[in-house]
Amino acid sequence: MASTSLEAAELVVPASRDEAVKAFGDGSGVTVFGGGTILMAEINYGRLRPARVLMLRDAGLSGIGSNGSGLTIGAMTTVTELEDAVEPLGSAARNVADHEIRAQATLGGNLCARSGGGTPRGDLQAALIALAATVKSAGNGGERAEPVEDFLAAGADGRLVLEVELQEPKRSGYAAARRPHAHAYTILAVCAAETSAGVRVGISGAGANALRARHVEDALAGGASIEDAAQKALDDGQPHDDALASAWYRERLLPVLVRRALDDLGGGR
């Protein structure tokens, strides 16, 4: 429930992961504060007056750990920390906003970001899809681990993202439309990676959240050429109009970026 003034907000600052999970409960009435780059704008403009704020800064949820076969990345890890972590996540991270925002924004926030003003958000999601990442979250019914695309489909409501697990890919590829300005959202970006799960392709900017290009993946697995597989992206994405680009433009751009990302993947990195 929204309160009417900033004075009335109750602030909870858990000092550990367990405390954070307990304080979050089933998430009802709780506003999770990660880096704050989205929430503070809402608060500054009076669109959000949270009643209970869970600040995660001291909850021990940040950092990148290696577990032998892959990486575990805490929800409070900043976008800056991801820049050199693993491809194509690093490329996606470097393409987010500017130096100051990347230093403050978090992986968890990017996974939970709702589209704002009709514009897609969540640039890191396509990379996590390509990397076959698993999202660990807490909430009603306890802790849960699920593929990132399932987490995105179910929505972040009632879930507290704790960490993301992924494998180091054998190969990776990335292609994006050039941003008109550092603070413009990504018009379209395509991530590709080969892990033990096979070649996966994720698309940012063709829907409210990033999506997995299953038709492209199936075509590749069936032996189609990169050129032909890339055309299948139009069966996966739903190009839309917004302030940055028209659906007409996105429809033409999407197969091109998929092809470039797959070419990039072919070269290996």
Next chain:
Amino acid sequence: MRLTVNGAQHELHSPPLTSLLTALREELAITSPKAGCNQGGCGSCTVLVDGEARRSCLVPLAALDGASITTVEGLGEADELSPVQAAFNEHYAAQCGFCTAGFVMAATALIDRKPDARREEVLEALSGHVCRCTGYVKIVAAVEAAAKGDVHPQQVEPSFEPEEAEVLIPGSPA
């Protein structure tokens, strides 16, 4: 909420979700950080938090207990400008001045972490800052010069003290 701002300790009383920008301007009357867009997109509120450039409009006081904040007011004095301030002055890198404090703080942080920053790094570091006078060429030149140490000692007029203005009201006796 305790903060060190430009070397001085302060106890702040604004609500914990108040932005650092609002607290600086309205509680401490430190007005070099500007409230341009209030959503992180213009750069004019940029300050240093524990030495790193941050958007003060996006950082709540609740995230800052014990932090050390630096604004333009804490950089140099009129008779001893910081290198970035001196470079901005030398290169005429300010027009209306609204964005200047944000650019100066971001440039100061850049040169602190990359003392020999090249042009591409300057452009990348300043890419989120907007100058509506479009004075980017001189701003970038100033930051490049500061990064190269190509700055000359200089003193600016400490303040402008106007004489009492003569008020002319049409129709009234002279």
